[in-house]
Amino acid sequence: MAKLKVGMIGGGGPGNFFGQVHRRAISLDDTREVVAGALRSDPEQAMAAAKQWGIQGYPDYASMIAAWKKGKLELDYVTIVTPNHAHFGPAKAAVEAGLPVMCEKPMTFTVAESEKLAALVKKGKVPFALAHTYTGHPMMMLAKEMVGRGDIGEIRKIEAWYNQGWLADAAEKTGNQQAGWRVDPKRAGISNCGGDIGTHAFVGATWVTGLKVKKVSARLNTFVKGRLLDDDFNVIAEMSNGATAVITATQIAIGYKNDTGFRIYGTKGSLEWHQERAESLLVRRGQSDEVLWIGGGFSHFTPAVASYLRLPSGHHEDFFEALANLHGSLERQIRLARGEKVPAPFPHPDAQTGLDGLRFIAAAVASSKKKGAWTNV
Amino acid sequence: MAKLKVGMIGGGGPGNFFGQVHRRAISLDDTREVVAGALRSDPEQAMAAAKQWGIQGYPDYASMIAAWKKGKLELDYVTIVTPNHAHFGPAKAAVEAGLPVMCEKPMTFTVAESEKLAALVKKGKVPFALAHTYTGHPMMMLAKEMVGRGDIGEIRKIEAWYNQGWLADAAEKTGNQQAGWRVDPKRAGISNCGGDIGTHAFVGATWVTGLKVKKVSARLNTFVKGRLLDDDFNVIAEMSNGATAVITATQIAIGYKNDTGFRIYGTKGSLEWHQERAESLLVRRGQSDEVLWIGGGFSHFTPAVASYLRLPSGHHEDFFEALANLHGSLERQIRLARGEKVPAPFPHPDAQTGLDGLRFIAAAVASSKKKGAWTNV
């Protein structure tokens, strides 16, 4: 099978994190390759970056998509890693052109944009994936499968969290670029902590269980003086089946890095997963604890999840492999649509997930302003 | 030094848990002994139980306290392990008589009772200890010392939890006595999960940090059909210094046993402790993680905490030893008052802690009824 050809939008700035991780995730399986890019917002810099990457450069995403439309460039999908406020433009353009999309999260800057985009995706039936990396980890996929087939019964309660410590001080005032845009309402939108990492906890609570958030009571804090957006995010949520979820995120937990995970309590048992020890999933049913591990050969994996495993047990797959799995799911959608024989894609986050996330954050911000009043999502 | 003589009130029923654990905690150090008891509410059964224990029996607490008053019985303190609604009577009687008290938690059945009792204790300057066992664990004591001396700076956020799974089904309908009284409003009061284990999480959040809870927004759930009290308890709290605390407890987390603990985030670092792996305390300051262990000889212990250690490092002290430490603190108060030379007692939970706990639960129940409205404690 020929490699899929990927066009990258954004990601070419010096030291850009997301550009590099997607590039590696695309390359990892040797079945996809980055061939073209509109890598920066400045046209000249975009061309220079592409040259440095050794790929076909374009001054902007519009001209890259146009080149593909005209048959002057072969592309199978685009990957969007621009700043948050610049997701909507290229995503809309690609979807309208019928070009599949891997989009970084949050999907767009506003709920309204997400509503438009999700509608376009639905209408055009264009493969669209949202880069919630952790959902690509086989143990998180397994958790979704287990909940889905009723292993732990009806869900009663969910705890989902994301603890970080890197914004405990005013890092944005000492030249940290990653901090700079995240706490700037113009570039980050209505929420910093909630939008940046609270959404990951939200996806843990909803994607794994298949439940929706109906309404929320929230308390957002800004602990660091002078900051305009939240750096701490606490939500009690009512789920679509009546379950309660406690969804929290913070950036002031000194020494915590990417401590995200979930505990899900059902009428028959419980599941617990931690991203920082992603290779195992704790299953509790009452007597002993069962610890399930990642790796080929284990009978606890369904074929759907097993089809994503690259290594036998005892050798772990982690961040890059999880992100590569999301690209892999998009790849499978594209190849299946062409009639190639590949396994079915796992139902990874899509445009609807993106829209739900934006709505959740908007409701939480609104509730917090109303002193925690229960607010519909 | 002669052993302190202890009178036990309650605890003599067949298979009674609290009676046995206090008896062991009293005996452990060979410096205290149970010598008398009014072990059951039925006078005849009380006398029979005392005979079986091999101690001096009394038909009721009043006659035991009276015997002591008249000089017919030597006693240094009483330990109250009656059902929750029967704490107030003997506690009041003992305190009014000037007899020191170790009282099981919750201190009383109602806030009003606790207010009276705390006032009496204060007025009479009677040594009074509340049996929040976990606070007797040296690593929880160390955490309090570290916060107190500013090791992690000003507190911004607290997470404190208690997860259990044993009431995930209607155990109260299948003859489980422990379940039976806990979910019965007549015997347990206004809250089951909050009062029984939420208070432990509350003590984790307040006793360790020295902060008070100012107001709460709560969502209490009853997941098991037919139950009249909560079996799930979720609170977002505002602390006296403006910090936010997320305090949760549940009894429907299947496979979770006594999973209680806390994470405390300050401006200089973080502390994390789990009761089910009580022997270590995680200290995070940003670069490496530091894991502190229990045991004599470690320089991280202050003399105040070190004076409670019985074993060198690598050998752990746990539940019984922690409870024995609470008795030890009461013992120290009593001995010091007599001019004996013993180390100063650690500031373990007292009548004020008990009153604060009752008020916290009352406020949470009220807030939950008002759909999470912020309610003063």
Add this chain to the structure above:
Amino acid sequence: MAKLKVGMIGGGGPGNFFGQVHRRAISLDDTREVVAGALRSDPEQAMAAAKQWGIQGYPDYASMIAAWKKGKLELDYVTIVTPNHAHFGPAKAAVEAGLPVMCEKPMTFTVAESEKLAALVKKGKVPFALAHTYTGHPMMMLAKEMVGRGDIGEIRKIEAWYNQGWLADAAEKTGNQQAGWRVDPKRAGISNCGGDIGTHAFVGATWVTGLKVKKVSARLNTFVKGRLLDDDFNVIAEMSNGATAVITATQIAIGYKNDTGFRIYGTKGSLEWHQERAESLLVRRGQSDEVLWIGGGFSHFTPAVASYLRLPSGHHEDFFEALANLHGSLERQIRLARGEKVPAPFPHPDAQTGLDGLRFIAAAVASSKKKGAWTNV
């Protein structure tokens, strides 16, 4: 039931560790009490120490045993916590007098003494327990039960270890009394590290599996200059069923405290246990890992082990409770012999275990001197 009365031999020196831990282990259950003692080798100091403990004093063990013989002192058993070279005398005297014994390990100073003592115990059918504390932990007892009933099949390989770091420097030269006698051949015998902690690893390998060590190939090291005995101990052993055991101990592993445990590999599965996280036992059979926990109510405990549990799940029993269990097993033997109704005692280490341990160390020392030549035990 009346409390058993215990006479203590040794243990009364200032700051003596073993005296205090046995005293607490005896008191814990409120069914045994120390009533008399010959607490130090110097008669006057012995009497003074007894007075301080508040018990009946004797100037030496001979007179205490004599007083019991003449009916002037009630005793049910003695506990021997003298220095290693002074175990044999009182143990022999007690056994010959028909008085049950709890003896600290190693049982005696020489193999010859142990042979005599084991023969006397056998002949006299006197209850005799050897204080290998860790074997009193319910999870180690459970491991023995599981191996015994064939849960992991035929044993092929065993790893048992004990890592400490407190003798990494010449602590014996800076006034550390615990270090002083251990590295002194006159007081510790032919081996320091092997005799002191290697025997614990040996017991892990043999008591749990029910296997004997047939022959050994050993390498003992002395890393700290000027030391006359080993501070590092490495043995490859052939077991009675042909299995191989790797038994190691060291005192120079800086930062390791009482890191002892075992891995046992059978034809059907594996068991792994660590003393420093004693509350769980890892059972591996190939697919998932099973983690079994301590605590009343778990179906994985046999009635024999469950009869030793004091707490429900989620609350851990550790060092004191394990030692109290050994006293409990001796207590059950004594009470059963009198016709009292108590559960059967668990087969804890006895005089034969003590003899086997001495022989194992002697063989290891001999093998090491012969450059690791395989040496029969």
Add this chain to the structure above:
Amino acid sequence: MAKLKVGMIGGGGPGNFFGQVHRRAISLDDTREVVAGALRSDPEQAMAAAKQWGIQGYPDYASMIAAWKKGKLELDYVTIVTPNHAHFGPAKAAVEAGLPVMCEKPMTFTVAESEKLAALVKKGKVPFALAHTYTGHPMMMLAKEMVGRGDIGEIRKIEAWYNQGWLADAAEKTGNQQAGWRVDPKRAGISNCGGDIGTHAFVGATWVTGLKVKKVSARLNTFVKGRLLDDDFNVIAEMSNGATAVITATQIAIGYKNDTGFRIYGTKGSLEWHQERAESLLVRRGQSDEVLWIGGGFSHFTPAVASYLRLPSGHHEDFFEALANLHGSLERQIRLARGEKVPAPFPHPDAQTGLDGLRFIAAAVASSKKKGAWTNV
């Protein structure tokens, strides 16, 4: 910088593990690519496999190397993933031709071959890397740096192990190809367990510490009936500085997957690392434990190690990334030799390491046959 072009030798059989993992490790960083291959021993199958991979095929390694020699094929290095007995031929051919080599371990089938190859590499100054994957993990690299700069003082003792369970039954008789060749003396050589995984433990003990093994006393076992080679491997070793190492490996530890790691005890502290939780390194110095984590931004990394990190803290790199780091070190050697500006390569295992490993296994097999007699390496 142009991508390095890699020729693959072996690895093209259906379901071949090593071919796929190296292919992914080569692709991951988007700076190297597989362009040609002699993927199977059968010429026709080799060509067919290359076609399937989408690369330039050759019927055998000789013709691929010849094509490069003649300038008909651009290559920067070859990766050898043939069966063990077929490493020497292509490695020798490549080195003699001056073409850099990444070679799977064990380096060759016999000590004699390794001696020849190491001499050729030395003479020709050809970049040569041995694929001991775990040494590419940043935490193992950090351990080497820490030992090298004296953080834990002079090394006294080493424990290094590798526990697996997949050969606990006669998997070779039920069609498991991976098992089949490993227990066949014709394809695996003189040792199965020692050669396959004992060498990893050996590299843990030597590469990290910089010490050599001087002599060994070994006991090899074959637990599964009918097997001609060892499936269990136990060595006590004397190191070049007088330290003792206990090096063990087994394939009959049911439920253990790739449980390899080390503990290193020095005069100032200890290091402990486990491959199955590779993201952290435990540093013990006596009081608290220090846990160091992988990830960009940590001050505990030297620039040499930091130059290999791809992700910030809290996101882990594991197996593929470690193997990619070995390719990266080879890449740096090649680019530096051309005058390109890249960071200095880390001193990863090379031909000398490979030779040392073969000699170690040979000495262990010899010692075991002589009943554990100490045997020079």
